[in-house]
């Protein structure tokens with residue numbers, strides 16, 4: 617979707633080659649990678665792998681679920697769910713470059729039978745009604761203004777009784793975020809809602825809250841720990857972000873500390 621400012625924000629040239637070069641430099645066999653090898657870079661959200669594992673535990677996967685990851689990025693969470701729980705996962709993402717890297721990394725981890733990725737818009741999901749047992753999404757909605765439509769689309773593709781698992785950044789009481797942050801260099805592509813407003817929209821879309829957890833303290837501790845390192849690791853999300861990654865990391869930690877952003881996990885059931 618050329619010219620989409622959200623896709624432009626996330627697009628950088630040669631991302632796949634940059635990631636593979638970092639892995640080679642660490643002595644990894646780039647034709648036989650594991651999700652653990654990739655976790656420092658392909659879990660592109662606050663708290664990274666531990667946060668994904670926490671949300672997955674809240675869902676309680678049995679292994680038979682058909683899962684959709686909305687805003688799947690480089691595919692790390694989807695590959696982790698496929699690898700760890702044996703579930704079949706489809707990912708959809710607006711950013712074509714991310715989808716290409718997700719497909720390439722999935723081949724190199726031998727998970728192509730279990731995880732697939734395609735470009736698409738969360739506001740017009742390219743899937744039939746009632747196709748999935750679980751819709752999963754981490755740190756993607758903050759780029760999406762039309763939450764009513766987003767949650768209606770998630771509801772549409774879920775089977776009756778299916779569940780929605782969310783990790784989201786929300787607006788806090790401390791005022792607007794400092795920019796740049798990982799999801800936006802300027803406010804025009806950042807759309808944060810308070811947890812209460814988000815919950816009201818989800819309920820209006822036909823979801824019943826099963827679990828709702830404020831994870832701001834964990835996110836804040838993870839952001840502080842990352843910023844205390846003297847230099848970035850050879851493989852990390854800074855490789856995705858471009859030249860201003862340090863300002864983004866600093867602002868993320870500061871926004872959480874000043875109550876400008878909050879993080880929450882939620883599991884909801886399709887009630888209607």
Ligand SMILES: C[S@@+](CC[C@H](N)C(=O)[O-])C[C@H]1O[C@@H](n2cnc3c(N)ncnc32)[C@H](O)[C@@H]1O
Pocket residue numbers: 622623626658659660661686687688689690691692693708709710711714736737738739753754755756757759760798799
């Ligand atoms: C911070 S990344 C998170 C990626 C992934 N969920 C993860 O946790 O590793 C946000 C992702 O949301 C995607 N995104 C933003 N708006 C979208 C939309 N309208 N439809 C589909 N994907 C979208 C972006 O392209 C980006 O890959």
